[in-house]
Amino acid sequence: MGRWEPNARGRLEQAALELYVERGYEQTPVADIAQRAGLTERTFFRHFADKREVLFGGSGRLEELCVGAVAAAPATATPLEAVTAALDTAAGVFEERGDLVRQRQGVIDANTELRERELIKLASLSAALADALRERGVGELTALLTAESAVGVLKVAFGRWMDEGQGRPLRPLLAECFDVLRTLSARGAVGAG
Amino acid sequence: MGRWEPNARGRLEQAALELYVERGYEQTPVADIAQRAGLTERTFFRHFADKREVLFGGSGRLEELCVGAVAAAPATATPLEAVTAALDTAAGVFEERGDLVRQRQGVIDANTELRERELIKLASLSAALADALRERGVGELTALLTAESAVGVLKVAFGRWMDEGQGRPLRPLLAECFDVLRTLSARGAVGAG
DNA sequence: CTACGTGAGGACAGCCACTGTCATGAGCAC
DNA sequence: GTGCTCATGACAGTGGCTGTCCTCACGTAG
Incomplete structure (x- = not known):
């Protein structure tokens, strides 16, 4: 097993969709998405150019x-x-x-x-x-x-x-x-x- | 004559276009647009919802x-x-x-x-x-x-x-x-x- | 087994777009 | 002149996004 859980990108996508559905897009800070995915905000932005792109x-x-x-x-x-x-x-x-x-x-x-x-x-x-x-x-x-x-x-x-x-x-x-x-x-x- | 120069909105539009042409959109902070128009950043956002809208x-x-x-x-x-x-x-x-x-x-x-x-x-x-x-x-x-x-x-x-x-x-x-x-x-x- | 390179991710500081809130002061009505 | 209006200023704060350096498991060479 690797140092980190696999599929960070997929976890971020899923966490983002869940939170956008639960609270709405604007009410969801990127830090919360990252936290739900077990990562940091900085890592979110290594995988996606911005907060929108995670849905696309x-x-x-x-x-x-x-x-x-x-x-x-x-x-x-x-x-x-x-x-x-x-x-x-x-x-x-x-x-x-x-x-x-x-x-x-x-x-x-x-x-x-x-x-x-x-x-x-x-x-x-x-x-x-x-x-x-x-x-x-x-x-x-x-x-x-x-x-x-x-x-x-x-x-x-x-x-x-x-x-x-x-x-x-x-x-x-x-x-x-x-x-x-x-x-x-x-x-x-x-x-x- | 009013307390302020007239046509604040128009001045902001012109200043923005000029600066976007001179330096590019991303390299132009809103504060600079407001300054060229003789206003403050806060006033820019009273006239336009965001930095993009000033062009539209x-x-x-x-x-x-x-x-x-x-x-x-x-x-x-x-x-x-x-x-x-x-x-x-x-x-x-x-x-x-x-x-x-x-x-x-x-x-x-x-x-x-x-x-x-x-x-x-x-x-x-x-x-x-x-x-x-x-x-x-x-x-x-x-x-x-x-x-x-x-x-x-x-x-x-x-x-x-x-x-x-x-x-x-x-x-x-x-x-x-x-x-x-x-x-x-x-x-x-x-x-x- | 050690040494080293690689690469995903963390920590942290900083810029800037945008907002909330309160203060200011000319113009205007009366 | 008193008081209201309302465009603007001042200032602090949130959050998206970036640059930079650090960490440390893994693979590979020797």
């Missing part, structure tokens, strides 16, 4: 997953079809750990700083998707706008998923949003439905 | 302008046409004070915290646009996705406008992005152009 450890992996899905899409797929595949993959990750995701999202939605951090993670995802599309030979503007649209769809569908509680699973919600998105361009679409 | 005083007005444009769009306009009108209005504001906008954007792009704040302002704009569309009788999902798409277009077109230096004005860039967006839904669009 998985965003890098999610991004890689989505990029991989775009790259793996058949060569005949349109850009929109490629990012649809990416979001489908992402949906799988969310639905696997539904409870954790909901708990985490509740904390994020309750605090503006955390929402800011979430938004920049989504912007990073958009940039990564655009890169992946460019790799497929998609033109610059099309790549950027497809990626932005995909993240827009993800935001709306995910929001619905959270709101609906134990309603429909995420994947059909994504599909519905992509359908509506395609409808927007239709000539004369007044969108009253 | 105009975002509320921009949001109102866009919402007004959506509301003023003819009843026959599609949701996409309504938000196009809104972004056209916004483009006018940006182009009026091109130099200020560019300087400000340079500061924002150089700092992650400021980019986060910008993103949440854009998310707020998106929510306001969705509200304005709902007021027109547009369905929930269509309103949300149209608003997200509009902000996506704004991000891409504005980024291009910044990158192109003294190239095309903003309005045609917006139009081009909306064109590409409509193309995405086309059957078989591979987007290689």
Whole structure:
């Protein structure tokens, strides 16, 4: 056995989520998180750039997953079809750990700083998707706008998923949003439905 | 004349932008901004919620302008046409004070915290646009996705406008992005152009 | 077995963003 | 002039975050 308990990072993540849920994000000093994890404040900041980042450890992996899905899409797929595949993959990750995701999202939605951090993670995802599309030979503007649209769809569908509680699973919600998105361009679409 | 110099808020905004440009955002303590404006640090925080917000005083007005444009769009306009009108209005504001906008954007792009704040302002704009569309009788999902798409277009077109230096004005860039967006839904669009 | 390097973590001092609280004093109403 | 208002000043305090040096189990070489 090592000098220290293993998985310091994971312990910090768990302690932080617990405390953010119990007391709220703002009412939780970093020192308390570290203490619950059996570490010091200084060590917290060796593992995470700041107090927010401890909630976003998985965003890098999610991004890689989505990029991989775009790259793996058949060569005949349109850009929109490629990012649809990416979001489908992402949906799988969310639905696997539904409870954790909901708990985490509740904390994020309750605090503006955390929402800011979430938004920049989504912007990073958009940039990564655009890169992946460019790799497929998609033109610059099309790549950027497809990626932005995909993240827009993800935001709306995910929001619905959270709101609906134990309603429909995420994947059909994504599909519905992509359908509506395609409808927007239709000539004369007044969108009253 | 009052006891104090007038327009404390405006002086703080100007001093902040100057110092952020001269030294960078992180290297500028709030006390220095206040000093240049002839005020104290405490007074800075009476006018702005935090050190970032001093750069975003105009975002509320921009949001109102866009919402007004959506509301003023003819009843026959599609949701996409309504938000196009809104972004056209916004483009006018940006182009009026091109130099200020560019300087400000340079500061924002150089700092992650400021980019986060910008993103949440854009998310707020998106929510306001969705509200304005709902007021027109547009369905929930269509309103949300149209608003997200509009902000996506704004991000891409504005980024291009910044990158192109003294190239095309903003309005045609917006139009081009909306064109590409409509193309995405086309059957078989591979987007290689 | 000893010696040494490595690396995660602790101890501590300090900067600065931000807040709570009370004091100040010109302008204004009467 | 008396008293109220209210933008600002003064000052102390909390907490996020950093720089720096110290500690000490572990692995490895010899």
